[in-house]
Amino acid sequence: MNCNKETIELMHNYLDGDLTSQEECDLRTHLEDCEDCQHYFHELKRAITLIKSAEQFAAPEDFTQKVIQNLPNEKKRVKFMRWFKVHPVLTAAAIFFVLMMTGMLSSWNTDSELVVSKQEELVVEGDTVIVPEGVTVPGDVLVKNGNLMIKGTIDGNVTLVNGKLIDDRPIDSQGLMASAGEVTGELETVDRMFEWMWYQLKDFFKGVFSF
Amino acid sequence: MDQFIREKIKQVKKGDQSAFGEVVTFYQDKIYQHCLRMLGNAHEAEDLAQEAFIRAYVNIHSFDDRRKFSTWLYRIATNLTIDRIRKRKPDYYLDAEIKGTDGLDMYSQLANGAKLPGEEVESLELERYIHHEISQLPPKYRSIIMLRYLEEFSLQEISEILDIPLGTVKTRIHRGREALRKRLRHV
Numbered sequence: 001m002n003c004n005k006e007t008i009e010l011m012h013n014y015l016d017g018d019l020t021s022q023e024e025c026d027l028r029t030h031l032e033d034c035e036d037c038q039h040y041f042h043e044l045k046r047a048i049t050l051i052k053s054a055e056q057f058a059a060p061e062d063f064t065q066k067v068i069q070n071l072p073n074e075k076k077r078v079k080f081m082r083w084f085k086v087h088p089v090l091t092a093a094a095i096f097f098v099l100m101m102t103g104m105l106s107s108w109n110t111d112s113e114l115v116v117s118k119q120e121e122l123v124v125e126g127d128t129v130i131v132p133e134g135v136t137v138p139g140d141v142l143v144k145n146g147n148l149m150i151k152g153t154i155d156g157n158v159t160l161v162n163g164k165l166i167d168d169r170p171i172d173s174q175g176l177m178a179s180a181g182e183v184t185g186e187l188e189t190v191d192r193m194f195e196w197m198w199y200q201l202k203d204f205f206k207g208v209f210s211f
Numbered sequence: 212m213d214q215f216i217r218e219k220i221k222q223v224k225k226g227d228q229s230a231f232g233e234v235v236t237f238y239q240d241k242i243y244q245h246c247l248r249m250l251g252n253a254h255e256a257e258d259l260a261q262e263a264f265i266r267a268y269v270n271i272h273s274f275d276d277r278r279k280f281s282t283w284l285y286r287i288a289t290n291l292t293i294d295r296i297r298k299r300k301p302d303y304y305l306d307a308e309i310k311g312t313d314g315l316d317m318y319s320q321l322a323n324g325a326k327l328p329g330e331e332v333e334s335l336e337l338e339r340y341i342h343h344e345i346s347q348l349p350p351k352y353r354s355i356i357m358l359r360y361l362e363e364f365s366l367q368e369i370s371e372i373l374d375i376p377l378g379t380v381k382t383r384i385h386r387g388r389e390a391l392r393k394r395l396r397h398v
Contacts, residue, residue, distance in 0.1 A: 012385040016366060040392075047391040050398060051360045054345055055338040059243035060257055064235045067264045071228055082229060 007034075011041050015048070104197055115144035121152075128166065140185065150183065157185035159199070165189065216280050223271050235264050238281070241362065242288050248357055249292035251346045259295060263288040279368070286372045289354055296350050337398070344394045352387035359384060 010027045013019050019027065031038050084091045116122055116129050121137045123130045127146040131137055135152035144161040165187070188199075216237065222230035242263055247256035266287050267274075274283050345353060358364045358372060366384070370377045 009385075012381075012388065015388065016381060016384065018381075043392045043396050044388055047388060047395045048360055050337075050341050050395050051345060051356060051391060053338060054248075054341040054361060057240070057244045057247050059239040059260065063239045063243065063257070063261070064232050067235050067239075067261055067268075068228060068232050070261065070265055071231070071268050082227065 007037055008040070011037075011044060015044065104200070114146040115142070116146065117142040127163075154183045154185070156183075158183050158187045160187075160189040161199070163189075213279075217276065220271070220274065220276065220280055223268065228268075231268055234280075238284060239264075241281075242284065245285065245288055245357065245362065246292055248342070248345060248361070249289070249350065249354060250295060255295065259291050260288065263291055266291075282364070282368050282371050285358065285362070285364070286374070289358075289372055293350065293354070340398070341395070344391065347394070348387060348390055352383055352390060355380060355383050356387040356391065 007027070007030055010019065010023060010030075014024065014027060031041060114124070114127055114129075116124060117140065119137045119139060119141065121131070121135045122141070123132055124146075128149055129143050129146055130149045131141075131152040131154060133151040137152065137154045138156065140156040140159070141148075141154050142159045142161070143163055145163060147163045147166045148158070148160055149166045150158075216234065219230045219234050223234065239260070243256060243260040246260045246263070247253060250256050250259065263284065267284055270287075274280065345356065348356065354373065355369055358369045359366070364372065366377060366380050369384075370380045373380070
């Protein structure tokens, strides 16, 4: 190798993309004239090409798993959040259920006092609501947390929640409903949590469909 | 791809391990290979590559989002391998007695009848031969040559990964190329 270090320096700078166009021109002119340098330059470029073809290695198969196992514990909150992300439907269902249950419980528990629909004809005695004899009550009747005694007529549906229908004529014990024939609409008794829920739902959907 | 990694890193910063799992899967081959080329030993390479990822996870908050994650990750891995190489020398005296054995030394751990290193190299295919030649470079040239030509980082990025001035990177890459030119001219 007779050529000076400068040319070799130029070659390396060329390979690093550091040459100005003037220097590049100089190098090219020199390479055209000097076979030794041409050879040297070729060897350098070839070495680079060869390096790039070095054997490739892949990490062992369980590599990621091992790394994860050795990580410090993650925060619980993140775990929950991820679970929610993976199961969006269950999450929605769970949230819906929780909301519904709280709503239901509150509406179930808060009013343990007697609730009666507002018809002037109804008479309240303690926890018993009485439809007096010879009186016709217009519209639907709702009695909650109390009993209902029907002597007169109800012109509409009757809903009894958490209460019983009382008949003061003991002989007619089987025909309670029949004796309440004075009810022109449906008579419905609700005295369980789930029936109450069912009633609420039915009511809700009735409301929706009536629009 | 950059966007994908950036997104995952955000989740990792919130403490999400499964997002980190995806990051590991994405980089595992590159980092493992880098460690293997630096150390020349598969077992040690796996060990250190694992360690590199764990350190990245633990120190994720010191990673600046505006920079390239791969540069940061390679920096951790490279520092670990360089430390290991430095510490290694006193660890492996062939004639040191192995603890818990009765007079056995490291020579007894070498397989009998194995070809001499020189012969073995001759029988290797070209790819492996190149790998071997790279591994024969001094570590400070080897890391730069690998980062430049196998992992295709720019010189500026290499200067960040190794935390050395750009000028030093250039000097070393020149010498590394010279050494490889001499080694590979007869291939």
